[in-house]
Amino acid sequence: xxxxxxxxxxxxxxxxxxxxxxxxxxxxxxxxxxxxxxxxxxxxxxxxxxxxxxxxxxxxxxxxxxxxxxxxxxxxxxxxxxxxxxxxxxxxxxxxxxxxxxxxxxxxxxxxxxxxxxxxxxxxxxxxxxxxxxxxxxxxxxxxxxxxxxxxxxxxxxxxxxxxxxxxxxxxxxxxxxxxxxxxxxxxxxxxxxxxxxxxxxxxxxxxxxxxxxxxxxxxxxxxxxxxxxxxxxxxxxxxxxxxxxxxxxxxxxxxxxxxxxxxxxxxxxxxxxxxxxxxxxxxxxxxxxxxxxxxxxxxxxxxxxxxxxxxxxxxxxxxxxxxxxxxxxxxxxxxxxxxxxxxxxxxxxxxxxxxxxxxxxxxxxxxxxxxxxx
Numbered sequence: 001x002x003x004x005x006x007x008x009x010x011x012x013x014x015x016x017x018x019x020x021x022x023x024x025x026x027x028x029x030x031x032x033x034x035x036x037x038x039x040x041x042x043x044x045x046x047x048x049x050x051x052x053x054x055x056x057x058x059x060x061x062x063x064x065x066x067x068x069x070x071x072x073x074x075x076x077x078x079x080x081x082x083x084x085x086x087x088x089x090x091x092x093x094x095x096x097x098x099x100x101x102x103x104x105x106x107x108x109x110x111x112x113x114x115x116x117x118x119x120x121x122x123x124x125x126x127x128x129x130x131x132x133x134x135x136x137x138x139x140x141x142x143x144x145x146x147x148x149x150x151x152x153x154x155x156x157x158x159x160x161x162x163x164x165x166x167x168x169x170x171x172x173x174x175x176x177x178x179x180x181x182x183x184x185x186x187x188x189x190x191x192x193x194x195x196x197x198x199x200x201x202x203x204x205x206x207x208x209x210x211x212x213x214x215x216x217x218x219x220x221x222x223x224x225x226x227x228x229x230x231x232x233x234x235x236x237x238x239x240x241x242x243x244x245x246x247x248x249x250x251x252x253x254x255x256x257x258x259x260x261x262x263x264x265x266x267x268x269x270x271x272x273x274x275x276x277x278x279x280x281x282x283x284x285x286x287x288x289x290x291x292x293x294x295x296x297x298x299x300x301x302x303x304x305x306x307x308x309x310x311x312x313x314x315x316x317x318x319x320x321x322x323x324x325x326x327x328x329x330x331x332x333x334x335x336x337x338x339x340x341x342x343x344x345x346x347x348x349x350x351x352x353x354x355x356x357x358x359x360x361x362x363x364x365x366x367x368x369x370x371x372x373x374x375x
Contacts, residue, residue, distance in 0.1 A: 007037075007047060007048070008046045009046075010046060011203060014182075016087050016091075016179070017186070022058060023058055027054060029046060031052070031053060031054075035095075036056075036084060036085060036093060038085055054095045055095070055096055055097075056093060057094045058091040058093055059094065061091065061117070062113050062114060068114075069092065071107070071110055072092060073092065075104050075110070076094045080100060081096045081104060082096065119187065121183060122187075125176045125183070132169045132173045133173060136169035139165050163213065171206050224256070224258045224259070225257050226254055226255070227255050227256075254272060255269065256269070265285070265295075266286065267284065268285075269367055280345075281346065282299060283367050284342045285341050286342065287340070289340055292321075296335060299344045303344050303346075310325065311323035311333070318338070318357055321335075321337040322334070338361070343360060
């Protein structure tokens, strides 16, 4: 016969500060032969023994003061209780046989010290909530504001990582506020006497969300690729290499493709080169029409940050919006949008031409098909 484990770890169904809920939960498991031996913030360890009918009592205690802990344990032992462990170093756990358990007499000094320790813990929960809220706001500002919204949502990876950080800060705020509420209920003697399963469900849900996001990140990375410019299809709308560099000294560059089924940017194609800015080309297909204006604005800001050129609006029958920025007599930047498609392209030429806009428009019709780029 298979030998069963003597030590079992279980996810705590309620907040570690919900003393009434934990007392009932420990009693239920004791009747099933599982006796609590150690607890943390999320999990509790149990020893498997013969089932017994026990009641549990959680008493707040400042465990960093040994004299208080020893005195409190002694007062419970005089009443027939046994110390079995602690909860997060904030409560001592006592157990007694259900039919013979009597309430111990706790001195006012010990009880006041325990409640004072709980109050400090409650203030710590509020401070943690405030810090997490500040960090969450700072993270959103750093990613969505400081570095540009379009850069963040380029791929599934940065978008989902940002979403995960915000989610984890948010769920931690929720849990800490739940802890604070349970502490206030205990101090006001208004706690409800039921074990509940809300915390366990929320922890499992958080773990499921994190796993799903990680799977999406992995899937998105599997679809991405990067090729040398010479390996990509030559009809990409870039200036001819011979126009900016002799054939015997070609300009090196890469074409990178990203796609995502969850990020606001569904597709992105980036063409860039370490030797020359004139190879730069960005194309994005957005999931939501309202993102077109902020993405186009951030594109202009990013591409022209090294230049004093200002983009000027031009009329075009091919695009809903079109801007041109004159870098010098032979180098220009075009920024265009058509529906939910946005692109910025650098081109070499004597001036702004409708022919180049036509080339971009025709290319944008097929840019969402990455197989067309490969020879």
